[in-house]
Amino acid sequence: MSEYPVSDDENGSEDFVEDLAPLNLPLDAWHREQGGRMVEFAGYMMPVQYEGIMAEHLWTRESAGLFDVSHMGQLEVSGEGAAEALEALLPGDISALKAGRQRYSLLLDENGGILDDLMVTNRGGEYYVVVNGATKWDDIAHLREYLPDEITLNHLDEHALLALQGPKAADAFSRLGLEPAFPGMPRLEELKFMQSAPFFWEGRPLGVSRSGYTGEDGFEISVRAEDVAALADALVAQDEVKPIGLGARDSLRLEAGLPLYGHDLSPETDPVAAGLTFAISKRRKAEGGFLGADKVLPMLAQGTPRSRVGLVVEGRMAAREGAKVFREDQEVGVVTSGGFSPSLQQPIAMAYIDAELAAEGTSLTIEMRGKKLDCKVVPMPFVPHRYHR
Amino acid sequence: MTRYFSEDHEWIEVEGDLGTVGITDYAQGQLGDITFVDLPAEGASVGKGDSVSVVDSVKAASDVYTPVSGTIAEVNAALADAPELVNTEAETGGWLFRVTLSDTAEIGALMDEAAYKSYVDSL
The missing domain is CATH 2.40.30.110 (Aminomethyltransferase beta-barrel domains)
Structure with missing residues (x-):
């Protein structure tokens, strides 16, 4: 028997990561203790499955699954004019993105090709951006090249990222008793899809958004690397929650119709052909002014x-x-x-x-x-x- | 009847010149949930090492090589509706095909159960 090339990675630049020894994520030992089968993915050792892809997939659809997505790039863009600076690179209306709101966007090249897809969140003046793992180094280089000097780009590489997904995710997560980080901030249960807020869990800071990559209700949780094992333990201690590997992550996102970078999206694809025109905000369609706009705007009018x-x-x-x-x-x-x-x-x-x-x-x-x-x-x-x- | 194993994780049980072929329990565990088995045509002539069948899992597709040369005598029709038999009964009810051996001497190149076990332990 021999396996065909596995198509579960989001690796748009396989040659780039191929030569480097895989790195370990903060939860590496935790995954092994949980019975995860570890494979190399996007330059990291990651769990492809625990009990089996089918069972993990169905569990997530009916209960709640915990995913470690710490390989993804967590970035922070800050400084006077950060929204405008991001708008030069992304087709979203970042200026209109309210504090605590999250939006799906695209990093485009000058030809309108897709360099990456990402989530951007307004953290009250600073913009928190989550990009794909396999593309994060290229993304950082691209952002550094194009962002003005007065804009600061931080790579939050000492933070892990978990996703808790499924119809029982909110029940399980709310049992942990998170406290809003500041008075007046929403409680966990008050967050709606694509909203985000900071919390404390037993004194540990968490950045939580109500979003994910499965099509289910759920949360994505940015947590300091030193706190992630305790949080993962507390979550899988809930009856509703099991750890879920990359295999089911891929089958869940496919059923949800969500494209995977490096496979369904690449520099050879554009937002119009990809069916992602919702990521180009109305004002940006009218005004342009983002990298690749002179290629993408005619495609919007004429089709691809x-x-x-x-x-x-x-x-x-x-x-x-x-x-x-x-x-x-x-x-x-x-x-x-x-x-x-x-x-x-x-x-x-x-x-x-x-x-x-x-x-x-x-x-x-x-x-x-x-x-x-x-x-x-x-x-x-x-x-x-x-x-x- | 004696059972032999290949380095590609197929098993073959030989009785006279008829061999029954499947993938090993170790192999099914590596592949995970099997969703479809593409079986060879009965009557097809096959050469040792040919890819004659494909096992689809949720994640990927894997070739199955025949460990011996010969003619496909029968395929496991039960797998059409129940491909998961390859997971649950890999080395019994989840067999893939039967082959009439053209050269019984080929089985000499395969491993016995003890040798296969130590081979798997070394992986």
Whole structure:
């Protein structure tokens, strides 16, 4: 037996991390004690699974899963004019982002290609930015090159990042008794999707946002590296919570229709083809003024030749990244993510296909190992989002 | 009947010139939840080391190589509806295919159970 190249990383620059020995995250020993099977991912040793991807996936959908995403880059952008400086690089309306609010955005290059996708949060004048693990060093270099000198960029590399995801995440997390860091700040239960606030947990500072990468309600928790094992222990001590590995993280985000950088997004893809135009705020569409705007704004008006779509595949054979998509005998696209959906019990995929074939219900085939698999274009998410709005 | 093992984590049980092939319990544990098994065509001629089957897990697809040359005599039809048998009964009910050996001497190159166990322990 030999495994095909694993397609679970978000590694857009594999050559870059390949030569370096993998680093250990603050929870390395904790994962091993929990029975995690450790693999190299984005330059770190990380748990791909504990009891099994299927069980972990379904547990997260019905209860709550704890994910260690400390490989991701946590950055802080501060200084007079930080919002305007970020707006030169991101297509989001950062100036209008209120304190305690989070927004999905994109780092674009001068051609409108996607360098990374990220979350930006207004922490009361400072902007907290979470970027992908495999791209974080390139992102930091890009930000340093383009941000003006008076803007400070901090890499919060002494912080870990946990995600607690699932319909019972709020019940389990609220039992820990977090206290708002300042009077007048929201309580944990008051946070809504894409809101964020600072807390203390037994005197330890936590930055919490109500967001995630599974399509479920849940939280992302920035915590000092020295506190993360205690927090992880306290969370998995709750009956609702089990640790979940990268394997289920990938199948959960695929069902949620959320693109994975390095696979569904890359410098060769743009926000319009990727179906991420919601990340380009109305004012920015009108005014432009971000890197790549002169390429992206015409695409918004005219469309792009390709579109990212969701496909449900007949039978049980999974379509994998790189598989070609056909309309009758004509090659019309390529699969960028694919696998067996544990929730739907059938194979699903994301693909970039000719835009004129992107309408719901279009019948296509995918070539896998010499076979043609029938599939249909469906709207994403494959599994409905259940955010706490 | 004797059971032999390959370094690619296939097992084969040979009776006369008929071999039953599956993946080992160790292999299924490494692959995780199996969602689909792509089986060879009955009657197909196969050469030792050929990739004749693919086992799909949630995470990835893995080739299965035939440890002997011959002709595919039968495939495990139960796997079409219950691919998870490869997880739960890897070395019994989760067998993949039966092959009529064209050269029974090929089994001499395979490991016995004790040798396979120490091979796995060394990984």
